[in-house]
Amino acid sequence: MSGQKSHEANPAMTRAINSDMNRFFHRGPTILCIVLALCSVTILINDLWPFLQNGAGMNVIFHPDETDFDQILFHFSTLPRITMAFICGAGLALAGAAIQTVLRNPLASPTTLGVGAGVEFALTVFLLLAPAALAPFKEAAALAGGMIALGAVYLIASRRANATLWLILAGMIINLMLQSGTQIFLLFNEQYLQSVFMWGAGDLAQNGWDSTQFVLPRLLVGVAVVLLLSRPLDLLALGDDTASSLGARVTILRLLILGFAVFITASVISAAGLIGFIGLAVPAALRIAGLTRSRDLMIYSLLTGGFALLCIDFLVRQMNGLGGDIVPTGAATALIGAPFIILILRKARIMPGQQSEDHHPDQQIVSKNVLSLVLVFGLVTGLGLSLFVSFNGHDFVLLTGGESFHDILLQRSERTFAAIICGAALAVSGTLIQRVGRNPLASPEITGVSSATALAMIIALVFFGFGQRADLMFVGAVGGIISLIILLLLCRKFTHTPHYLLLNGLALTAILGAIVRIALTRSGTQTSMLISWLAGTTYFTRMDEVLIVAGVTVALLIVVIAARRPLELASFGNDQATSLGLGISGFQFFIMLLAAILAASATLLVGPLSFVGLMAPHLARIAGYRLAGGHLLGAVLIGANVMMVAEWMARNLLYPQQLPTGLIAALIGTTYFLFLAIRKR
Amino acid sequence: MIRHLFLRLFVIAGLTAALTPQMAHADPITIEHEHGTLKLDAPAKRIAVTNWATTETVIALGLDPVAIADPNDYLDWVAKPDLPENFTDIGQRAAPNMEALRAAKPDLIVISKNLEMAYDNFNAIAPTIVLSVYNNNRDALPEAQKLLKTLAKATDRQAEAKAWLDDADVKFAEYGDRVRAAMPPGHALAITQFVSESHIGLYGKSSLPGTVLAKMDLPLAYQGPVNNWGFAKGGVEILGPRAQDTLVYLNPVPDVIREKVWASPVWKILDFVKNDRVYELPVVWAYGGMPSALRFARLLAESMESGPVK
Numbered sequence: 001m002s003g004q005k006s007h008e009a010n011p012a013m014t015r016a017i018n019s020d021m022n023r024f025f026h027r028g029p030t031i032l033c034i035v036l037a038l039c040s041v042t043i044l045i046n047d048l049w050p051f052l053q054n055g056a057g058m059n060v061i062f063h064p065d066e067t068d069f070d071q072i073l074f075h076f077s078t079l080p081r082i083t084m085a086f087i088c089g090a091g092l093a094l095a096g097a098a099i100q101t102v103l104r105n106p107l108a109s110p111t112t113l114g115v116g117a118g119v120e121f122a123l124t125v126f127l128l129l130a131p132a133a134l135a136p137f138k139e140a141a142a143l144a145g146g147m148i149a150l151g152a153v154y155l156i157a158s159r160r161a162n163a164t165l166w167l168i169l170a171g172m173i174i175n176l177m178l179q180s181g182t183q184i185f186l187l188f189n190e191q192y193l194q195s196v197f198m199w200g201a202g203d204l205a206q207n208g209w210d211s212t213q214f215v216l217p218r219l220l221v222g223v224a225v226v227l228l229l230s231r232p233l234d235l236l237a238l239g240d241d242t243a244s245s246l247g248a249r250v251t252i253l254r255l256l257i258l259g260f261a262v263f264i265t266a267s268v269i270s271a272a273g274l275i276g277f278i279g280l281a282v283p284a285a286l287r288i289a290g291l292t293r294s295r296d297l298m299i300y301s302l303l304t305g306g307f308a309l310l311c312i313d314f315l316v317r318q319m320n321g322l323g324g325d326i327v328p329t330g331a332a333t334a335l336i337g338a339p340f341i342i343l344i345l346r347k348a349r350i351m352p353g354q355q356s357e358d359h360h361p362d363q364q365i366v367s368k369n370v371l372s373l374v375l376v377f378g379l380v381t382g383l384g385l386s387l388f389v390s391f392n393g394h395d396f397v398l399l400t401g402g403e404s405f406h407d408i409l410l411q412r413s414e415r416t417f418a419a420i421i422c423g424a425a426l427a428v429s430g431t432l433i434q435r436v437g438r439n440p441l442a443s444p445e446i447t448g449v450s451s452a453t454a455l456a457m458i459i460a461l462v463f464f465g466f467g468q469r470a471d472l473m474f475v476g477a478v479g480g481i482i483s484l485i486i487l488l489l490l491c492r493k494f495t496h497t498p499h500y501l502l503l504n505g506l507a508l509t510a511i512l513g514a515i516v517r518i519a520l521t522r523s524g525t526q527t528s529m530l531i532s533w534l535a536g537t538t539y540f541t542r543m544d545e546v547l548i549v550a551g552v553t554v555a556l557l558i559v560v561i562a563a564r565r566p567l568e569l570a571s572f573g574n575d576q577a578t579s580l581g582l583g584i585s586g587f588q589f590f591i592m593l594l595a596a597i598l599a600a601s602a603t604l605l606v607g608p609l610s611f612v613g614l615m616a617p618h619l620a621r622i623a624g625y626r627l628a629g630g631h632l633l634g635a636v637l638i639g640a641n642v643m644m645v646a647e648w649m650a651r652n653l654l655y656p657q658q659l660p661t662g663l664i665a666a667l668i669g670t671t672y673f674l675f676l677a678i679r680k681r
Numbered sequence: 682m683i684r685h686l687f688l689r690l691f692v693i694a695g696l697t698a699a700l701t702p703q704m705a706h707a708d709p710i711t712i713e714h715e716h717g718t719l720k721l722d723a724p725a726k727r728i729a730v731t732n733w734a735t736t737e738t739v740i741a742l743g744l745d746p747v748a749i750a751d752p753n754d755y756l757d758w759v760a761k762p763d764l765p766e767n768f769t770d771i772g773q774r775a776a777p778n779m780e781a782l783r784a785a786k787p788d789l790i791v792i793s794k795n796l797e798m799a800y801d802n803f804n805a806i807a808p809t810i811v812l813s814v815y816n817n818n819r820d821a822l823p824e825a826q827k828l829l830k831t832l833a834k835a836t837d838r839q840a841e842a843k844a845w846l847d848d849a850d851v852k853f854a855e856y857g858d859r860v861r862a863a864m865p866p867g868h869a870l871a872i873t874q875f876v877s878e879s880h881i882g883l884y885g886k887s888s889l890p891g892t893v894l895a896k897m898d899l900p901l902a903y904q905g906p907v908n909n910w911g912f913a914k915g916g917v918e919i920l921g922p923r924a925q926d927t928l929v930y931l932n933p934v935p936d937v938i939r940e941k942v943w944a945s946p947v948w949k950i951l952d953f954v955k956n957d958r959v960y961e962l963p964v965v966w967a968y969g970g971m972p973s974a975l976r977f978a979r980l981l982a983e984s985m986e987s988g989p990v991k
Contacts, residue, residue, distance in 0.1 A: 066950065069921055069924060069950060069951070069952070070921075072946065072947060072950040073918050073921055073947060073950075075946075076945070076946040076947045076950075077916060077917070077918045077947050187773075198876060198877040198880050199877060203879075203880070205879045205880060205915070205916035205917075205918075206879060206916070207878075207879050207916065207917045207918070207942070207945035207946070207947040207948060208944075208945040208946050208947065210941075210945075320915060326880070326914050326915060390780065404783055407783070407805055407806070408780060408783065411779055411780075411802065411805070468797070468798070469798040472798070531775075537776065539776045539799065540798045540799050542801065542802075655772075655778065655781070656769075656770055656771055656772035656778035656781040657772045657773055657778070658772055658773065658776050658778055
């Protein structure tokens with residue numbers, strides 16, 4: 001514990017990296033960079049080879065023969081694509097390095113902190129809603145989207161004891177929220193789906209130099225500014241105290257650097273779409289390889305990132321055309337990059353041990369008794385209302401009878417109960433994870449089990465054409481179990497099991513995101529169904545499934561309520577619990593296992609996203625349900641209520657159109673967290 | 682009470698139907714579909730449709746569907762045949778609203794395999810059949826024909842269907858001749874749809890445009906690998922090997938995308954662009970049924986005769 005503490009106390013994050021790597025100071029990064037550069041040169045020569053053979057090598061680069069299609073194609077498609085790959089990779093890696101250094105967080109990056117999702121959301125809304133006259137402000141909108149997202153993340157995470165982890169979790173929340181928002185817009189603007197997906201998946205296909213001309217000058221400005229500021233950045237890396245004692249205007253400097261990092265990211269994403277993980281993996285890998293000074297890190301990141309994306313894009317280009325479809329570069333990069341998180345976790349000991357002090361920084365916003373009453377009352381009346389009252393676009397309609405009274409009631413209750421059970425299961429799961437993980441921002445979504453379950457179902461649906469619900473449920477369950485085993489293996493050696501579970505979950509979620517993007521670009525007319533399913537819909541749910549999941553939830557709830565005393569102790573932290581004679585690791589693991597099973601069941605029923613598992617336990621805790629048993633029950637009540645409301649809104653808000661329940665729940669959940677964050681100021 | 686009344690009405694209606702001489706079907710109609718076999722006691726009259734291929738096919742048979750999904754987008758993407766005056770909007774194709782569907786009181790619901798997971802829920806509202814034209818690695822035109830014939834059987838309009846198909850055969854041949862007459866000999870047609878400013882979809886052999894061209898005895902330029910919906914997707918450069926052919930693109934294309942593609946150097950260098958062999962078709966649904974197939978053929982002939990895009 002004390003050893004872990006010193007890592008947190010030591011503000012120079014870079015020193016927290018394994019010190020034995022320092023022997024290879026600069027050698028590792030140089031080798032990495034040179035190898036990638038050599039690969040890039042080889043790729044360039046490979047692409048140029050046909051022209052070199054007939055002596056047109058120089059021509060094709062500078063003055064292509066206007067009558068030769070191959071030359072034109074190379075000059076206006078291949079060459080700009082290679083250039084764009086380098087520029088985008090370089091820009092994102094540099095932005096990542098800057099953000100990581102400023103925030104002193106090796107897991108920070110444009111994608112993990114929601115900047116990418118913010119830019120994407122802003123651009124999607126702009127594309128769909130803005131009148132043509134506003135076109136010149138597109139870039140400003142993108143920049144604003146990125147800044148606001150980053151601001152929100154920072155707002156949620158700031159002034160927390162364990163800012164490193166909070167920042168990543170907050171990033172995840174904002175990411176999920178913005179993605180939900182983007183999806184709602186897309187669901188009702190289907191004609192743009194394919195185009196937005198191609199861009200959103202980060203495909204680098206070019207048919208001219210326009211994009212290059214757009215990104216390059218912006219990148220140069222961004223790089224120049226960030227590099228100019230990199231001297232003070234080294235001071236920043238020493239921590240606020242040291243830096244301010246050295247006279248640097250810390251806050252302004254930080255904001256400037258972050259601003260320009262976001263500017264670079266927004267420019268790249270505007271032109272090329274979301275390219276994940278270069279900004280995270282490259283600087284982190286370089287740091288693991290031994291780079292410590294920020295100026296060096298930036299320059300190396302710039303080059304390595306550029307070369308790396310160029311190489312990845314080459315591989316992607318080779319895969320294109322096979323089977324008549326495209327693998328978008330951005331999604332492929334995320335797929336390759338996500339495992340890096342796991343690597344980074346292993347190399348950099350970033351998880352400190354101090355969480356217990358973060359017990360209740362939030363004020364109580366509602367009293368426990370009032371809330372309990374409201375919740376029970378809400379559940380009962382809400383149930384009646386959602387079963388018997390609907391909205392048909394003009395009026396509220398009361399279901400009183402009629403020939404198909406029973407059938408309508410049955411179908412409504414199927415969906416309503418599915419939502420309620422799902423809310424309850426996620427609430428229990430979230431409570432367990434937040435208690436054992438001792439982190440009020442942890443949630444079932446980020447164990448990765450939900451993601452893996454959904455991932456398996458999507459792959460089966462889109463790539464293998466499974467169409468039967470029972471088959472999909474089976475595949476999903478298998479996916480969930482496999483991911484559990486993987487998590488088990490990954491976390492075997494770690495002392496801080498809960499945190500590593502969460503962060504490995506982050507990697508899994510990122511992989512899910514990447515595969516979903518690939519699936520969406522190739523799902524043809526099935527796209528909107530996939531979106532609503534991913535966002536969480538009760539549309540396909542059946543009563544027998546609801547009953548099974550209800551059974552599992554109730555059984556596990558009874559188990560954890562029986563185990564509430566050890567759970568209470570586990571919430572205090574290792575020292576106290578171990579001194580009380582509890583084998584904490586095994587117990588923690590058991591609880592995490594239960595949480596994962598519940599999350600997977602809820603995913604099977606409704607879909608992977610909802611935020612209820614995050615929001616319900618959090619609200620229950622700050623409402624005063626502090627003891628484990630009460631906390632669980634309070635969370636269950638809140639979770640069930642929220643999902644019930646979300647389900648009714650999803651069915652009736654835009655009648656006859658139906659929104660995915662998960663999207664509504666996600667919007668309720670994130671609004672709640674933003675509200676908390678603002679209220680805290 | 683009300684229920685009994687309906688029941689009685691139903692019985693009376695059934696008896697009348699059975700006794701009317703034009704109803705030769707004393708036997709139930711048996712329909713084989715992708716989710717088993719369905720027996721209908723009487724021909725379906727109130728059909729609910731959940732995708733546009735079915736929508737237009739039912740309309741082509743001379744019946745007005747009582748419930749239609751995504752009717753507004755239909756106008757943008759399918760355009761013709763016109764939708765009936767009165768019908769119930771049942772929301773998105775991906776998730777038709779069950780309560781709206783029930784309120785429309787259909788006697789037959791047609792879904793594609795995209796919605797098969799909810800089969801039991803549909804079937805609880807009215808007898809449901811699963812018929813898919815796409816996403817099954819089969820040729821689109823024969824599947825569209827099968828859809829028309831199956832729906833004709835379910836509605837007891839086989840005679841109309843046969844007349845429609847015979848007429849279509851003649852027209853396909855006629856449009857084929859017209860295209861051949863308007864097109865330089867030895868050219869193949871590359872049928873495309875713009876996906877984004879730098880991506881294009883190229884319809885292959887199994888797609889609706891591809892199979893219609895085969896029916897019209899016209900050469901299709903792209904014969905390569907395709908995805909489940911019968912097209913290949915890629916950068917504009919995938920048109921390179923097809924540059925000597927004639928290019929036809931389908932609408933709708935957002936203006937932004939069209940302008941960007943037209944301004945790009947790679948597009949400008951393509952042989953069919955330089956030599957004015959790019960043709961535009963008005964809105965036509967490339968994932969439709971027989972009416973869209975015939976509409977595609979007609980629009981192609983008309984477009985070829987009125988000349989290339991300048």
